[in-house]
Amino acid sequence: MTDIDADVIVVGAGIAGLRCAAALRRRGLTARIVEAGTAPGGRIRTDVIDGFRCDRGFQLLNPSYPAVKRHVDIDALDLRVAGRGVRIVDDSDAVRTVADPTRHPTLLLETVRSAVGLGLIRPRAVAGAVRWALPAVGSVRRLGSAPDAALADDWDRFGLRGPLRDSLLAPFLSGVLADGVGATSDRYVRLVLRSFLLATPGVPNAGMQAFPEQLARGAGVDIMYSARVDRVTDDTTTPTVRTADGTVLRSRAVVVATDAPAAAALMDTETSSMRGLSTWWFDADSADSDTFLRVSGAGGSVVNTAEMSAIAPGYAPTGKTLVQATTLLGAAGPAAESVVRAELDRLWGRSTSSWRVIVRHDVSHALPAQAPGTPLRRPLRVGDRVLLAGDHRDTPSIQGALVSGGRAAAEVARLLG
Known part of the structure; x- marks a missing residue:
C-alpha cells in the first residue's frame, strides 16, 4: 500500500474542519488539517488593531446550540452576553427599548411604553x-x-x-x-x-477567534498553515491533496471543509448562493455603556450597530470605546461611509464625524443563503473517498458547522471500516 501522510486529510481549519478532525481522532483515526490562512477559524477571525479586537464580521456565539454545549467550554471562553432585547430607533428618531423583563426587570415599564408607542401590540x-x-x-x-x-x-x-x-x-x-x-x-x-x-448570544471577551482557537487546541492534530489547496484528486483507495507550492499529501480519505464556493471550485460541485455583510469598526470618542443591539425601525443601510466594548470590555483598550456597524453587502458593493455615518448619527443620537474608522471588513461569503425547501441536512460524500463538510451541508450557523464536521467524521469512519 502507498505510504500515507494521515488516515484523513481535512482541507480547512474552520469550525467544521476542526470539529471533524477532533471527532476523527476520538475514533482512533489520524488526521491532518491543511489551511490556507495563518490561524484557525475560517470565517471566524479577529484582527487586533491598535489594541481593539475587531472580528471579521459581526458575529455572536449562542450557548444554547446543542453542539456548542457538547463540544465547547463556554466558561473558558469568558463569554460576555449582549442585552436580551433591542433598541429600536423609530422614524421620529426616538429610541425605543424592547427587552426581556425576566432578564431586565427595570426595563419593564420602558418596554411596555415602547411597544405601545411603536404599535407593536396590535x-x-x-x-x-x-x-x-x-x-x-x-x-x-x-x-x-x-x-x-x-x-x-x-x-x-x-x-x-x-x-x-x-x-x-x-x-x-x-x-x-x-x-x-x-x-x-x-x-x-x-x-x-x-x-x-433558549439563550442570549455573546462573544468571548478576547474576541470570536478565541472560539476556534479552543477547538484547535482540543483537536490535537497537526495543522499546516499558509498551505492553500489547489487540487483534490479522488481515488478508490488513496485520494490526494495538492497545495499551491506543489506538496502532495496522501490519505485514505479527504474531507473538504471549506465554504461552499471554495468547495465547488475544488470538487466541481454545485455551490450554494452566499450572502454578504460589511462590518465597520469605529474608535468612538463617547460611550453609552449600552449592551443592547440597535436597529432602525425606519429602514436604512445599517442593519445593526452595537457598542462592543460595553458587551465585552476586552474588545477595546482601557478607556476606549469600540462600536460596530453592519450593512448588507450585495453586488453594488459596500455602503458609502457618508451613508453609514449619517445613519449612525440617527441611531446613536449624536454626531459620529469624530469616530475613527479602525477597519471595515467586507465578507462576501458571510452566510450560505438558506432558500425555502433547502434540506436542513445535505449529503456529504462527493466521491469514492472525498466528502464535504461545512455550514452549507447543514444549517448556515455555528451549530450547522459543528454538526457537519461530526457527521463527516462519522461517515469517514464507516467508509474506512
Missing part, C-alpha cells in the same frame, strides 16, 4: 406572530419536517403585518440572516428563533 399582528412562532418552541424534528416557504410569504400568510413586523422583526432578522427581503427559509428562521429563546 391584536391581529400579535396573534399572527404567536401562530407563526409557536412551532419554534415545539419538537425540532417536527419543525424540520414542516412545510417551508419564504419568510416574508409566511408572515403574510399568518397576518403578521404592521410595526411588529416592519419595525422589530424584519430589521432585527435582516442582520442575523444577511437577508433584507425575507427570502430565507421560514423553517430555518424558526430554528434561529428557537435558539434566541
Whole structure:
C-alpha cells in the first residue's frame, strides 16, 4: 500500500474542519488539517488593531446550540452576553427599548411604553406572530419536517403585518440572516428563533477567534498553515491533496471543509448562493455603556450597530470605546461611509464625524443563503473517498458547522471500516 501522510486529510481549519478532525481522532483515526490562512477559524477571525479586537464580521456565539454545549467550554471562553432585547430607533428618531423583563426587570415599564408607542401590540399582528412562532418552541424534528416557504410569504400568510413586523422583526432578522427581503427559509428562521429563546448570544471577551482557537487546541492534530489547496484528486483507495507550492499529501480519505464556493471550485460541485455583510469598526470618542443591539425601525443601510466594548470590555483598550456597524453587502458593493455615518448619527443620537474608522471588513461569503425547501441536512460524500463538510451541508450557523464536521467524521469512519 502507498505510504500515507494521515488516515484523513481535512482541507480547512474552520469550525467544521476542526470539529471533524477532533471527532476523527476520538475514533482512533489520524488526521491532518491543511489551511490556507495563518490561524484557525475560517470565517471566524479577529484582527487586533491598535489594541481593539475587531472580528471579521459581526458575529455572536449562542450557548444554547446543542453542539456548542457538547463540544465547547463556554466558561473558558469568558463569554460576555449582549442585552436580551433591542433598541429600536423609530422614524421620529426616538429610541425605543424592547427587552426581556425576566432578564431586565427595570426595563419593564420602558418596554411596555415602547411597544405601545411603536404599535407593536396590535391584536391581529400579535396573534399572527404567536401562530407563526409557536412551532419554534415545539419538537425540532417536527419543525424540520414542516412545510417551508419564504419568510416574508409566511408572515403574510399568518397576518403578521404592521410595526411588529416592519419595525422589530424584519430589521432585527435582516442582520442575523444577511437577508433584507425575507427570502430565507421560514423553517430555518424558526430554528434561529428557537435558539434566541433558549439563550442570549455573546462573544468571548478576547474576541470570536478565541472560539476556534479552543477547538484547535482540543483537536490535537497537526495543522499546516499558509498551505492553500489547489487540487483534490479522488481515488478508490488513496485520494490526494495538492497545495499551491506543489506538496502532495496522501490519505485514505479527504474531507473538504471549506465554504461552499471554495468547495465547488475544488470538487466541481454545485455551490450554494452566499450572502454578504460589511462590518465597520469605529474608535468612538463617547460611550453609552449600552449592551443592547440597535436597529432602525425606519429602514436604512445599517442593519445593526452595537457598542462592543460595553458587551465585552476586552474588545477595546482601557478607556476606549469600540462600536460596530453592519450593512448588507450585495453586488453594488459596500455602503458609502457618508451613508453609514449619517445613519449612525440617527441611531446613536449624536454626531459620529469624530469616530475613527479602525477597519471595515467586507465578507462576501458571510452566510450560505438558506432558500425555502433547502434540506436542513445535505449529503456529504462527493466521491469514492472525498466528502464535504461545512455550514452549507447543514444549517448556515455555528451549530450547522459543528454538526457537519461530526457527521463527516462519522461517515469517514464507516467508509474506512
